[in-house]
Amino acid sequence: MIAVAAVADAPEDSAPPRRYVGLVTRALAFALDAALINAIAILVAAVVSLTFSIITVPHEVKVVAAAAGGVIYLLWIIGYFTTFWATTGQTPGSRVMRIRVIPASGDRLPPRRAVVRFIGLTLATIPLFAGFLPILVDDRRRGLQDMLARTVVVEAPDEELPASARHGPPSPR
């Protein structure tokens, strides 16, 4: 039997309680996402580099393009995570590992809190990943990013979507 830290309850319907997900599973999901993000970024960068290799442009343009590429890469990473967290709650890596980010209260994670979660993720990584250690001892297996954005990560069996994703966007608040 798999030992669990705790079980998340489904408050609105009679769905079975879901377990909070631990560090290893989340790390694997994150690694899959990182691989996907970088694969796409490398592909795009290769196409752009090949284009620049056959077109003669001034050196200054190349510098600006490299800076713009860096900014676009950053936006791509932020957009990737926040979009998936704020819509289905599952990045592709999370989907493979069958886990989902949900708000501790409410149905769907608002985009602003998704951005906060991404900032928390970055902050948790900076001190040699120490921000993820609370996942090991917290009863709800929350890391720094979860505490900042008030989220939890739970198991998500196949074809399970949050109520908001099933019935359309929530009513404006």
Place this chain on the structure above:
Amino acid sequence: MPSLGTVVDPFGLWSRASLAVLDRVLASQWANDALTITLRSALAERAVLTVIEGSLGQAALASAIRSGLAERAATELVESGALARILDSDEMEELVGQVLDSRLLDTSVTRILASEELWIVVDEVARSPAVTDAIAHQGVGFAGQMAEELGERSRRADARLERIARKLLRRRPAPDDAVVLPEPP
């Protein structure tokens, strides 16, 4: 007016005597030897070939087909159990073995494999929606199985790592079945 036969042989004695003589002749060793010699002769062989290759053979075959003789024979073979006996027999097993070992089968397989039609059929089958769906379903199923296995192993690793961390920090073990309600909005 009485017929000539009635007049000549009013009691049919002559006819009966003739039949008795014929019966004796046919039952004799002489008749048997004569028949054997005739059937073994080149003449008999030529006669049979003439019948088979000539219009008589064709007519006999057409007549047999028209009258449903082949169907009746097949039905009789099946219903009488003769077919099952034949198929179960050692002779049939030996015959099949000989066919499989024969050059005929090798040649046939080689010719079938070399035929363009076979590969057209194979191509059609491979492209059929049923086959592509089955392959896709199997691929997805395999990926799903892999993900499930990976998930199970990672969750076991989660629990193990957590136990070690809590032991090091001297914290109470993780609750196994605690149900945590979401925070109120």
